[in-house]
Amino acid sequence: MSTLNGKMAVVTGGGRGIGKAIALTFAGAGAAVAVAGRNRAALDAVCATIAARGGRAVAVVCDVADAAQVYAAFDTARAALGPCDILVNNAGVTYSARFADTDDALWDQVVRVNLHGAYYCCKAVVPTMIDHGGGRIINIASMAAVVGMPFSVAYSAAKHGLLGLTRSLALELQRYHITANAICPAWVETDMMAGAIDALVEKTGRSRDEARAALLARGGQQRSISPEEVAVAALRLAGPDGATISGEAIMLQ
Ligand SMILES: NC(=O)c1ccc[n+]([C@@H]2O[C@H](COP(=O)([O-])OP(=O)(O)OC[C@H]3O[C@@H](n4cnc5c(N)ncnc54)[C@H](OP(=O)(O)O)[C@@H]3O)[C@@H](O)[C@H]2O)c1
Known part of the structure; x- marks a missing residue:
């Protein structure tokens, strides 16, 4: 299946887990993939797998919670593979602690990675997507974006915020043929x-x-759920079948 031929995708948190499955699936569908994350060795390993299968990929190291690192990484990705057609905001962190034991630093870190990180990545690509007449934004949220999650209050709050970002962008960007959707898996x-x-x-x-x-x-x-099952849902949103789907929270169970 080459439904993403000629497309360039950025996948954050692409070195392992769900992001890795999405990066490999998108590359298998013909996309050039910028694999972003903090761990250079893990990113390089995913890129090597893609290259061994005949695809194109570049590793871009960045902490998504750091705006300057994100903007520099997207510049690197664009220089290597061209402008971004598909953004997958997948990088995320969670934790397990009672609210009473959640200190300000933990709250801040969890919200910064899960919500601010996605915002910085959207800021990095939306102007170019508008210039190029379209794009796809796929946010990997969570079941915790639509229902509360005890012992992970900051995570659930950030994922609810990510869903708000998704729905609002979908409405604002529809005139530019840019879709924005959230995938909300239960446990993967x-x-x-x-x-x-x-x-x-x-x-x-x-x-x-x-x-x-x-x-x-x-x-x-x-x-x-397997990471590959999440990747199948992401591929549907990224490919031709996803052209008219926007503002959705797609629940995976
Ligand atoms: N697993 C589940 O049950 C589940 C369910 C619903 C939603 N999700 C969501 O799915 C997404 C992927 O989760 P996963 O299950 O694949 O988790 P994972 O195996 O823990 O992987 C997390 C990924 O996020 C990256 N990451 C974390 N903090 C980062 C930062 N500050 N900057 C850049 N990259 C960062 C990690 O890269 P490094 O190598 O740099 O650490 C890693 O690639 C997350 O958004 C998560 O909230 C997961």
Whole structure:
């Protein structure tokens, strides 16, 4: 399938987990991919896999919470692969703590990465997308963007904010043929889910299997989702089928 031939995509947090699956899927569909994140070795490994499969990719190191780093990284990506047609705001962090134990620094870091980071990346690409007559913005939010999440209040607040950013951009940018959508998965099998299981084991003394079952039950899930299943949803939004879909919060269960 070459539905993204000739397109350039930026995927933040592309070195592992959901972002890696999206980067590989988009490259497999023909896109040139700028793989962004903080860990150079992980980004290089994803780019090497894409190159070995005959695709084009460049690693761009940046902390999405730092505006200057984001703007420099997008300049690097554009110089290497051309203007961005598809932005995937995937970089994210979560944590597990009672609200009473959530200090200002933790709140600030979680909101900066999950919300400010997406804002900086949108600022970096929207003017060019307008100039080029269109684009796709895909924000990897969470089920926690539409329902509250105990013990992760800052995360849920940031993801609710990300959904507001998505819906507002969708309305403002529709005249420029730029779509903006959020994908809102329940639990996905990545380091993030493993960390949540570890935290539950530590706090409750449950076994890992019990903790996993409790997390899935909390999300009303029959099973966990794979990163590749999230990538399939992202590909649909990025490709021709996604041209008329905007302002949506797509729930994955
Ligand atoms: N796993 C789930 O159950 C689940 C469910 C719903 C939504 N999500 C969302 O899906 C997205 C991806 O999560 P995941 O499960 O793949 O998590 P993950 O395995 O923990 O990966 C997180 C990714 O975000 C990057 N990242 C974190 N902080 C960053 C920063 N300050 N600057 C740049 N990159 C940063 C990481 O890159 P580094 O290598 O630089 O750390 C990594 O690539 C997140 O937005 C998450 O909130 C996950």
